[in-house]
Amino acid sequence: MKIKFCGAAEGVTGSCHLVTAGTGESPVRILLDCGELQGGKTAEERNRESFPFDPADVDFVILSHAHIDHCGRLPLLVKRGYEGRIFCTEATADLLGIMLRDGAHIHEKEAEWKTRKALRAGKPPAEPLYTTADAEEALRHLAPVRYGEVVEAAGGARFVFKDAGHILGSAVVELWAADATGERKIVFSGDLGQSGRPMLEDPTLIESADCVIMESTYGNRNHEYRENSDKTLADIFIDTSERGGTIVIPSFAVGRAQDLIYELNELYENDPYYSKKLKDVNIYLDSPMAIDATEVFKRNAMLFDKEYKEKVESGDDPLDFMNMQFTKSTDESKALNESDEPKVIVSASGMCEAGRIRHHLKHHLWRGRDAVVFVGYQAAGTLGRYILDGAKTVKLFGEEIYVNARIYDLQGFSAHADHDGLMAWAGGFKRKPEHFFLVHGELQAKKDLARDIEEEIGIRPTVVERISEFAI
Ligand SMILES: [Zn+2]
Incomplete structure (x- = not known):
């Protein structure tokens, strides 16, 4: 053989x-x-x-x-x-x-x-x-x-x-x-x-x-902050939004995005400290694919662990909450970069090689008050890896973009x-x-x-x- x-x-x-x-x-x-x-x-x-x-x-x-x-x-x-x-x-x-x-x-x-x-x-x-x-x-x-x-x-x-x-x-x-x-x-x-x-x-x-x-x-x-990655992420939201900045999260549309929503649902709905601190910070899932995948996740609830199933049985949708917004159309996606409200944009692809995330990086990477948070593995040679490795500038849509936003690496979500x-x-x-x-x-x-x-x-x-x- x-x-x-x-x-x-x-x-x-x-x-x-x-x-x-x-x-x-x-x-x-x-x-x-x-x-x-x-x-x-x-x-x-x-x-x-x-x-x-x-x-x-x-x-x-x-x-x-x-x-x-x-x-x-x-x-x-x-x-x-x-x-x-x-x-x-x-x-x-x-x-x-x-x-x-x-x-x-x-x-x-x-x-x-x-x-x-x-x-x-x-x-x-x-x-x-x-x-x-x-x-x-x-x-x-x-x-x-x-x-x-x-x-x-x-x-x-x-x-x-x-x-x-x-x-x-x-x-x-x-x-x-x-x-x-x-x-x-x-x-x-x-x-x-x-x-x-x-x-x-x-x-x-x-x-x-x-x-x-x-x-x-x-x-x-080994993944650091394994225990508290959700709270570390929420602290970055608070810190950045208080500066008036936007948080951009490149995420795989399937898996990671739903994982994030699930954990944020918990903090936004059930944690007294974070629910108060983050009540004005909206999260936009800006990826039609991630939105479709979220529906598949909901359909397959029986494959998830006991805790997830208990939530569904108690009537909660663990993949949706008040501050969670789903942007499907290109116009809605573009509008995100025109508004100044403090917000979180979760978009694909996860390694920044394609998709809407590249537009968001172009709009936010150069701004010192904004933040980019990596929550997944970045393969060698990908744009995500270059940024994570400390590139001073990157090329997006033929334009040289200065990397000035705060860059975070949270592998606990891996x-x-x-x-x-x-x-x-x-x-x-x-x-x-x-x-x-x-x-x-x-x-x-x-x-x-x-x-x-x-x-x-x-x-x-x-x-x-x-x-x-x-x-x-
Ligand atoms: Zn995989």
Whole structure:
């Protein structure tokens, strides 16, 4: 049996792994995720490259969750000849419609803009990475299944999804496949959530595997302010609004945005101190995709933890409160930057690579009284990472923008398990896996995590460094 790491091998984005089982005459090829690379021009070019396998040869796809760096190249996979089913949890299928249609829209807009520029320079028009029609075609291949349901797929392979606690619908995959030497169990972590976070269940620990593929985004870092990140954020709101400033929060539209609303709902409605202090500070969720995703969250309330369900049963909507405003139209979005009221703007994309957030950054980054608060991981090469790393100026819409706003980094909101969380998950295996691969992290994070897993758990992980294939 073989595993080929086709993405999230060098960095954090582009998750894509190919398992080849079966026998020489009748191989079974199983693709785990098919994500987009994120982070600047090189990522954009690499997304267009051909896959290191023939999409027509893949028997089925198992998708861990709906984040674009895990699902964003599915439309391309289908366009380039994949004909099978794309298995995912029901909630992931629900979110995927939003994600892929939005992705297509962004790629089409970008291509339009580049084409105008290209034609003026006498160059050929730009092609979108995938179109709305491609996204719709990919969605027709979805095969939603429930957590815990054992699915018998092609070539005698079977799999089951367990809750990964990362975002709504996210899953750890347990996969059984056989070749001439017998059956093996492969466990793919997908992205792992952080234990004890609001709304979501804790990531499921898996007790046995022959081979593990594990993410390592925060392989060498622990989240600070884990306990009080909500209050730290509210204090930034108070401090900035008292100066008459605006707070801009780049956020993933799916997951992080709802997480924020949930925690702010708690402070605005149930905390006597903050509800009084923040009564005049409105929060604008300025992302049509995040607003649609919030509706999907409400529909799937039964997947959330006990506390969330209790709130819903008591008649409270945990994802809405008095000061929460949802801005859908472009006009409403523009109006936000014309008004002077102290306010919070939550907008996507989370790493500032596309979407309305770029307009808000253009309007607010240069103002000393304003604040930009990062609440999620910023991959290398993204605009978010440049700002976080202390860039003095950034380029937005062809204009040089001075970075003068206060920049905050609140990783306590992260949907990813931190170093200790990853160690706890790796330590959950009672029988030591024969193979243990670390992917989905920057090189140093993977190396540091590998060292700690070896020293403390006694498993020696392989650090995946590039697109590469291993026999298991
Ligand atoms: Zn994710």
